[in-house]
Amino acid sequence: MGELEIRNFTSHHEALINKVIAMSANLDYESSDLQKKVVFIIELDEIGECQLASDYLREQMHRVKNGIPSELKVMVGALIVISSGECYTKSFARKFMFLCNQMGCEFIGHPLVERVANYQNFKTWSKTLDEKLEDIEVIQIQKLLRRLSRYQTISRDRLKVLVLHAGHKDISNTLMFWDLIKAKLSGFKMDIDELHVEEGKISDCYGCSFETCMYYALEKGCFYGGFVVEDLYPKIEKADIVVWICPNYNDAISAKLMAVINRLTALYRSISFSEKYILSVIVSGNSGNDSVAGQLIGALVVNKGFRLPPNFAAMAIANDPGEIMQLNDLNDRVESYVNNVYELTNKIIAKK
Known part of the structure; x- marks a missing residue:
């Protein structure tokens, strides 16, 4: 596909969404595969849930149960998951990916950029990158979008x-x-x-x-x-x-x-x-x-x-x-x- 689609399941973080849109517009895309390339941006509440994302999954599951293919079937995805606390980003990502995958979605390797409270999960990166934690997040998202944009099915004779x-x-x-x-x-x-x-x-x-x-x-x-x-x-x-x-x-x-x-x-x-x-x-x-x-x-x-x-x-x-x-x-x-x-x-x- 010629562009990267952004699915926004957040109520805040407009600045981050705009950054992702700007970064995705400047990427080169491999276009030989027919799959849509989609990044899901998800904001978690205080109990590690996201009503917007859950409603979307429920809608897609309803389609499948009624014999209609989910739109996820033609997607290859990646995720950005944001939590206001220190927990839930990975557990939610695993569940979200599992449900999407059961409806036909493919995911790239290393598909997740997460942000916990105060950007603490980027502290390890700060040992090798001389950047602010907020800037390290942007660097990781850039890498994620670049890998997603270049992602293609592998090619083998056998x-x-x-x-x-x-x-x-x-x-x-x-x-x-x-x-x-x-x-x-x-x-x-x-x-x-x-x-x-x-x-x-x-x-x-x-x-x-x-x-x-x-x-x-x-x-x-x-x-x-x-x-x-x-x-x-x-x-x-x-x-x-x-x-x-x-x-x-x-x-x-x-x-x-x-x-x-x-x-x-x-x-x-x-x-x-x-x-x-x-x-x-x-x-x-x-x-x-x-x-x-x-x-x-x-x-x-x-x-x-x-x-x-x-x-x-x-x-x-x-x-x-x-x-x-x-x-x-x-x-x-x-x-x-x-x-x-x-x-x-x-x-x-x-x-x-």
């Missing part, structure tokens, strides 16, 4: 897909769900590599000093070496799409997969994830699929910079081993998700 899991196929409903999906991907132009994060192969990040981490990152390594450096890092680096197989553990992803995310920091400091997409299969015993999806969005998209493609997560509720196979609408869920993956992969391949 896709490399890495699947990460920490379960056992004979008892894991999540892996059974994934196997049904994978079986229908056989005709797609992709090479699927599954990596089992087994007990004893992965330990969490020990929190080395920044200098130590950067030293090893220069060689795409880690002080603790082993499975992470020898197997995980090379496979992540080669992958175009990383699929996270996530059963719900206490409304979060498993400790092993969380350790994987934490250990990605060293690789993140040596390469960019900006041309890699994430997908996920999530199964909860009772509820909480959105909690797990939000954790993935926060850790991998907001913080690590992976792309979030439309409808990134296949989700279901199943408790006892094998219960997933008894779902009445299981085939519909599988077909729907396979169609979403096909749309993504076909768009990538078609660009060649």
Whole structure:
């Protein structure tokens, strides 16, 4: 598209809105993709909500429930979220992105610029940028708008897909769900590599000093070496799409997969994830699929910079081993998700 669209969900901050409008007018836009490029500017109230944004999402959800595609389906987005307190910017952003994504919106990696009270979240940047906190915010927004304006679908002849899991196929409903999906991907132009994060192969990040981490990152390594450096890092680096197989553990992803995310920091400091997409299969015993999806969005998209493609997560509720196979609408869920993956992969391949 030839311009960047601004969706303003604020009642104040007119000066900021005008700055964003002025900055967006001076950008060069990549125009080969058909998606609208949209920045959502959201102001949170004292309990971390935004009525204007909620009304918009409710309207779009109503369209979908009535068989009308949401306008979000043709959007690729980024966010600016403002809070008068110290909390809620990230939790609201995760929820907002998840809901938009379920209706077809794509998000760039590192899609969020947040502002908390007194610009405190920019203090870390002030250690390297000799600027006022207010000016650092403007710099970060400029970078965000520039990346959004230049964002395009990646182009590949054939896709490399890495699947990460920490379960056992004979008892894991999540892996059974994934196997049904994978079986229908056989005709797609992709090479699927599954990596089992087994007990004893992965330990969490020990929190080395920044200098130590950067030293090893220069060689795409880690002080603790082993499975992470020898197997995980090379496979992540080669992958175009990383699929996270996530059963719900206490409304979060498993400790092993969380350790994987934490250990990605060293690789993140040596390469960019900006041309890699994430997908996920999530199964909860009772509820909480959105909690797990939000954790993935926060850790991998907001913080690590992976792309979030439309409808990134296949989700279901199943408790006892094998219960997933008894779902009445299981085939519909599988077909729907396979169609979403096909749309993504076909768009990538078609660009060649």
